[in-house]
Amino acid sequence: MGEEARLTLVLGGARSGKTAFAEGLVAGSGLEPVYVATGEAHDDEMADRIARHQSDRGPTWRTVEAPLDLAGTLRREAAAGRFLLVDCLTLWVTNLMMAGRNVDEEADALGAALEAGVGGPVLLVSNEVGLGIVPDNAMARAFRDHAGRLHQTIAALAGTVYFVAAGLPLKMKG
Amino acid sequence: MGEEARLTLVLGGARSGKTAFAEGLVAGSGLEPVYVATGEAHDDEMADRIARHQSDRGPTWRTVEAPLDLAGTLRREAAAGRFLLVDCLTLWVTNLMMAGRNVDEEADALGAALEAGVGGPVLLVSNEVGLGIVPDNAMARAFRDHAGRLHQTIAALAGTVYFVAAGLPLKMKG
Amino acid sequence: MGEEARLTLVLGGARSGKTAFAEGLVAGSGLEPVYVATGEAHDDEMADRIARHQSDRGPTWRTVEAPLDLAGTLRREAAAGRFLLVDCLTLWVTNLMMAGRNVDEEADALGAALEAGVGGPVLLVSNEVGLGIVPDNAMARAFRDHAGRLHQTIAALAGTVYFVAAGLPLKMKG
Numbered sequence: 204m205g206e207e208a209r210l211t212l213v214l215g216g217a218r219s220g221k222t223a224f225a226e227g228l229v230a231g232s233g234l235e236p237v238y239v240a241t242g243e244a245h246d247d248e249m250a251d252r253i254a255r256h257q258s259d260r261g262p263t264w265r266t267v268e269a270p271l272d273l274a275g276t277l278r279r280e281a282a283a284g285r286f287l288l289v290d291c292l293t294l295w296v297t298n299l300m301m302a303g304r305n306v307d308e309e310a311d312a313l314g315a316a317l318e319a320g321v322g323g324p325v326l327l328v329s330n331e332v333g334l335g336i337v338p339d340n341a342m343a344r345a346f347r348d349h350a351g352r353l354h355q356t357i358a359a360l361a362g363t364v365y366f367v368a369a370g371l372p373l374k375m376k377g
Numbered sequence: 378m379g380e381e382a383r384l385t386l387v388l389g390g391a392r393s394g395k396t397a398f399a400e401g402l403v404a405g406s407g408l409e410p411v412y413v414a415t416g417e418a419h420d421d422e423m424a425d426r427i428a429r430h431q432s433d434r435g436p437t438w439r440t441v442e443a444p445l446d447l448a449g450t451l452r453r454e455a456a457a458g459r460f461l462l463v464d465c466l467t468l469w470v471t472n473l474m475m476a477g478r479n480v481d482e483e484a485d486a487l488g489a490a491l492e493a494g495v496g497g498p499v500l501l502v503s504n505e506v507g508l509g510i511v512p513d514n515a516m517a518r519a520f521r522d523h524a525g526r527l528h529q530t531i532a533a534l535a536g537t538v539y540f541v542a543a544g545l546p547l548k549m550k551g
Numbered sequence: 552m553g554e555e556a557r558l559t560l561v562l563g564g565a566r567s568g569k570t571a572f573a574e575g576l577v578a579g580s581g582l583e584p585v586y587v588a589t590g591e592a593h594d595d596e597m598a599d600r601i602a603r604h605q606s607d608r609g610p611t612w613r614t615v616e617a618p619l620d621l622a623g624t625l626r627r628e629a630a631a632g633r634f635l636l637v638d639c640l641t642l643w644v645t646n647l648m649m650a651g652r653n654v655d656e657e658a659d660a661l662g663a664a665l666e667a668g669v670g671g672p673v674l675l676v677s678n679e680v681g682l683g684i685v686p687d688n689a690m691a692r693a694f695r696d697h698a699g700r701l702h703q704t705i706a707a708l709a710g711t712v713y714f715v716a717a718g719l720p721l722k723m724k725g
Contacts, residue, residue, distance in 0.1 A: 212717065214716060214717060216505065216507030216508040216525065216682070217507035217508075217511070217521050217522070217525055218507055218521065218522050218524070218525020218526055218528075218529070219507055219525060219528075219529075220525075220529045331508050331564065331716060331717075332508070332509060332510050332511075332564075333508075333509075333564030333565035333566055333567055334390070334508035334509060334564040334565075334679050334680070334681075334682035334683060335508060335509020335510060335680060335681075335682060335683020335684065335686075336509065336680050336683060336686045336691045336694070336695060337565070337680075338509075338510045339688075340513075343510045346510070347510060347565050347566065348565070348566050350566070351564065351565055351566020351567060351568075351717075352566055354566075354567075354716075354717035354718075355566070355567075355568045355717055355718040357717070358717035358718050358719055359718060364717060364719055366716055366721075368388060368505060368528075368540055368549065369386065369388060369505075369525075369528035369529055369531070369532035369538060369549070370528075370529040370532050370533060371532055371538055371549040371550050373540075373547070373549060373721070375716065375717070375719040375721060376719050390679065390680075390681030390682040390699065391681035391682075391685070391695050391696070391699055392681055392695065392696050392698070392699020392700055392702075392703070393681055393699060393702075393703075394699075394703045505682050506682070506683060506684050506685075507682075507683075508564070508682035508683060509682060509683020509684060510683065512683075512684045514687075517684045520684070521684060542562060542679060542702075542714055542723065543560065543562060543679075543699075543702035543703055543705070543706035543712060543723070544702075544703040544706050544707060545706055545712055545723040545724050547714075547721070547723060
């Protein structure tokens with residue numbers, strides 16, 4: 204199996220049901236499901252939400268946190284017999300920007316790691332954020348540009364790409 | 378015919394042509410068309426716009442207003458031989474928020490009414506609003522979350538779901 | 552060949568890869584490629600970006616500027632054996648608004664020119680901007696309405712319409 208067949212991208216808007224759809228794909232694979240969370244619990248509300256989602260996924264899922272070193276985490280965790288679900292790329296881009304990292308370099312490094320193959324199948328979830336009015340805020344514009352470029356990089360490498368709206372998947376590739 | 382075959386959701390962006398597309402579906406059905414307006418004429422500009430749209434639809438359409446009690450209106454108005462067009466769900470969510478209602482409870486009640494069947498075919502139009510940058514404003518974020526969850530609920534119940542862009546429909550389900 | 556077969560619309564979000572996809576369609580046609588730029592170099596950053604894109608396209612492309620008189624430029628430049636790529640319609644709408652022009656009249660005039668036929672194939676690229684939250688700003692709302700109406704006009708005339716996300720085209724028409 205080529206590396207591209209092991210890589211899936213699920214794009215969608217806010218509250219589009221993209222994560223639930225992605226969880227269904229991973230759970231239905233029969234492989235050991237691993238949830239790679241890019242979000243961090245900065246406050247009680249966020250901690251509650253993370254705990255609730257973890258409990259919703261049930262005990263078969265293991266959760267690992269990867270707020271910044273996503274490529275390294277994928278190389279460490281991916282393996283034959285396991286299916287990694289990364290939720291989500293846009294939060295990872297936010298974390299990189301907050302940490303003052305060079306997002307384009309980090310995105311290229313992630314792309315290179317995925318292209319070389321990380322040892323097992325990976326599904327990446329991300330928010331499409333480029334279909335509204337140009338934001339006034341320069342930081343928001345930079346974020347939107349980083350996210351859009353990253354989506355193009357990952358979609359070019361992926362074997363399968365879905366766009367999810369209202370909980371319904373539309374296959375864009377594969 | 379199962380209830381799901383009687384329910385259609387038409388999603389689209391601002392000025393995407395979603396309402397014109399929906400009106401064409403209803404008018405082409407040969408059933409008596411009823412326009413269920415969730416918008417209210419709060420000022421002269423809005424009143425003018427509503428009157429112009431009503432005149433554009435022509436005399437075969439009857440218009441009923443349902444700014445808040447959408448489930449009740451559908452139960453009262455839906456009937457065999459009639460096709461109801463609800464325009465639009467996002468305006469209904471806005472009205473509920475403005476009136477201080479519990480949007481999730483109202484959305485669940487609408488879903489339950491539609492699932493039980495309201496007596497005739499219904500087409501619901503709504504704005505997809507979750508594909509831009511996260512809004513700064515907490516109210517706008519809450520609105521976006523409510524709309525996204527409602528779209529998932531309705532799409533799961535609907536027999537047919539369209540996404541409209543530039544006046545062109547893309548069938549997502551059905 | 553009917554005029555509609557000569558007209559292509561490529562819609563997509565910010566950094567969706569829509570221009571690269573459109574360039575590939577034009578370059579792959581074997582016709583003489585002409586880039587019709589609606590953007591103007593108002594500052595050094597923009598001038599740099601324009602020069603870089605021109606150099607990326609390579610020496611086979613000729614570039615003409617059409618910040619306002621798009622219909623006239625298309626009539627002058629289009630010809631059998633040439634393929635014009637207009638990048639992009641949303642920037643043209645912005646220029647018209649900044650210049651105080653009547654956007655709906657200009658959009659109708661562009662539609663009429665394209666419907667009558669301009670002498671050769673034309674591909675128009677544009678940003679879909681209507682899928683986020685309603686903007687606070689009245690100017691942004693007017694821009695969004697103008698862009699949405701223009702997209703409907705062009706899509707109705709076009710033989711082929713694509714929606715591009717993450718660099719992947721989805722055919723909406725044709």
